[in-house]
Amino acid sequence: MKVEKWSLPSILITIVLILLVLVMVYPFLYMISVSLSDSIYVMRGEVTWFPKGLDFSTYQLVLNDARISQSYLNTIIYVSLGTLISLVVTAFGAYSLARRDMLFHRGFTLLIIFTMFFQGGMIPTFLAVKSMGIMDSVWAMVLPGAVSTWNLLVMRTFFANFPTELEEAGRMDGLSDFGIFTRIVAPLSQAVFATIGLFYAVAMWNNFMFPLLYLRDPELFPLQVVLRNIVLAGSNAGSESMGVGSDAMVVEESLKYATIMVSTIPILLLYPMLQKYFVKGVMIGAVKG
Amino acid sequence: MAMQQSELQARAPASVPYGRFRRRWSRGKLLLVMFVPCLLYYVLFKYYPMFGIVISFKNYNLYKGVWESDWVGFKYYAMFFQNPDFWLLFRNTFLLGLYKLVFGFPAPILLALMLHEVRNRLFKRFVQTATYMPHFISNVIVASMVVMFLSPTGGLINQLMNSLGLETVHFLTRPEWFRTIYVLSEIWQHLGWETIIYLAALSAIDPSLYEAAEMDGAGRLRKVWSVTLPGITSAIVILLLLNVGKVLEIGFEKVYLLANPTTYETADIFSTYVYRVGMTNGNFSYAAAIDMFTGVVSLVFIVMANSISRKVSDNSLW
Known part of the structure; x- marks a missing residue:
């Protein structure tokens, strides 16, 4: 070779x-x-x-836009709260599913896998969220996607391969299942937590469908919705000719690119550093496949 | 002998199902408690909506709610199948999925094969980093970029075409361009990322196989054909299976963002239609009936793909 x-x-x-x-x-x-x-x-x-x-004037304009700064803040809140909740719920769920001695282990596993093949769909899910009374709140962003079945199964696979000797040792020392997980398994699984947490964070940062369906109040809009209203709603309506003379038109173009860059830069900057974690996540998932 | 018997007696109660159940319960209730939040999520956001599909058999009334509304049987299903738009939506959804499969599925395999041939590690890492990146960009941004670059006034692509002496094309208002634009942007976004699994399978190929092939006088292409490809066949089959099963499950976000009334002729798919009927026009029952229909058809697709594959090869999902 x-x-x-x-x-x-x-x-x-x-x-x-x-x-x-x-x-x-x-x-x-x-x-x-x-x-x-x-x-x-x-x-x-x-x-x-x-x-x-x-x-730099376009960036000054973008960063001084009240809609963008407000939605930036909203997105940061959704991402941090959402990732925290998702990670805790997924990790606990995944650990108990990985333990074959859990009661109803098989039933619960089937219950979860079935949702990969059939789901209620957009409208019934919307009506369910609405009937819970969480529309137009942080919870509408954070809860309906709290667990991703794929992430849950990746974590389960990881925990299932955790050395049982360590868990046994913890049990000998009188730790409960909860203690074994929080004191032994979780601290030794930081890489998988980082990976899955990043997947959740990116998905939340990029999420457009949830706010489209569940948020009506512009004060609550995340970055993606505002971005779409600025960049796409304008061009779809053919408003580019709206500017005064051709000069204004091109400035508007730079302004749109600046808006896109401002909302992409966090991901573009962080991504090269975090790449190895993402790849690791796919690998853990693929081993099982 | 006597000891053996007493041992048996001591063990006997534990082997009775009820006793085992109680022991597992007392030992494992904390595990169950840890599982409760996750279970709650699936019940509230997956199974509760699944039962909410009953509104597709009812005339949804805002004031009566899902459970109290009046039954209408298959009225909305009949309405959907008799709708002249039904075949249009079916064709659009199916063709968009099919083109994505036909062009989008082989692309990462080709890229993985090329990356596998690269000897310089730094260069390989660089290509991987660059091609994985678009996977993390949101659909809103990708759609924004597509719209801006294809803009007839000052968009990058039209500028380039004009400088080559070609006429300006209004890409986003011409139905005949929609599928090309969608499929290309999908490939751009996910091509790199989808190589990961193939690259993992490729790195697991035993190097001695290549040496043996070389001894037999195999050239470079021959080695790819006889060693590399067989090494990733099962990965290819499994992923193909998953993708065939998902032909009708086209992501809602990007189609919704790229389509507009001038391109509905090719761009309107089931999910965007459901959104318009349900969320924009407020006809929840009719929209839920379409949701149910697509859900069932997707399920049939997955089951079919799996059973065909099980007959033809040893690979299957279950």
Whole structure:
């Protein structure tokens, strides 16, 4: 396998992969460049790779927008509270499911797996949430997606492979099941907690359907809804021609890109550091598959 | 002998189901308590809505609620099947799912095979980092990017096409473009991420197989065909199965965000129709009937995919 390092196939594969990387990264590069460029260059369509005539005014406008700062705060609240609740409920549930000696172990497992194949659907779920009286509150964001079956099963698989000797040792020392989990299993499973917590956090950060269905009060809107109202509702309605003259039109474009970047930057910055945890999560899940 | 007997007697009560149950109960009730929040979630947000489907057989009345509303039998199901839009929705949902499967399924396999051939670790890691990234971007942002880049006024793609002497295309208001746009954006988003499982399967292939193939004079392509591909066949089959089962389960968010009345001809799918009928027009019973219909059809798809695969190969989901 060490021979033919720069043979024709290797070169072709390298070229294809580099092109692919460009396709993945360039859109972000372009948006950053346009949003940071002077409007004259944007208008002339001269911005391609790097910002021209550095100009931070679009970001000033975006960050001073009351809707965006309010929704940013809302999203942060939903993400922190949601991740905490999801993680606690999922971890406890997963640990008890991993213990084959739990009463009704099989029944509960089937109960959960069945929901992967059949669900009530959008409207019955909406009516259920409505009848619980949690519409238009933090709980409507946090509770309906509190447990993801996939994450639950990944965690269960992880806990099921936890060395039983350690659990036995805890039992010898007089720990209850609760104590065994909180004092022995959980502290030794930090990696899986980090992984699953990140999955929940990203899903909550990106969630658009829950606020669309369960929130009516604009004060409660998360970033994604505000983002959509600013960027998409405008362009869908063809309001781009609304600006005064063509100059205003292009500035609006930079403004939209700046809005997109402001709401994406946390994920873009954190992602490379957290990547290994995400991959680990898929791996644990795949072992079982 | 006597000891054996007394031992048996001591054990006997425990083997009686009721005794075992009691022992497991007293030993394991804390485990059950730990499971309660999770159980509560499934009961409240999964099973309670499942029973809420009864409103599709009723005439939902806001003041009477789900349980008190009047029964109407299959009225809303009949209404749906007789609706001229039914076949349009069915076709759109099915074709969107089919194209996503046909073009989106092989893509990560190809990428994984290419990554597997890369010897330089740093370069491989770099490509992986770059291609996994879009998976974490929200649908709202991806849809925003698509809309902005395809904009007929100053959008990146149209600018590029104009500079090549091509005419401006109004991509997002032309029904014939919707499926292409949707499928390409799906591939862009998830291509990298979906290679992970294949890469794991690829790294588990025994290196001695490659050496043996080399001894037999196999070239590079031959090795891919005879060693690499067989090594990931079972992963491919399982994932194909899952994806065939999910053909009709197209994510609501992105279609909802990218579609508009001018493209409904190809872009309107079951879930976006349910949203409009239920949430916008407030016809909950009719919308729930469509929910139920899609749920049952998806279930049938999964069961069928599984049973076909079990007959044809050794791989199955259950």
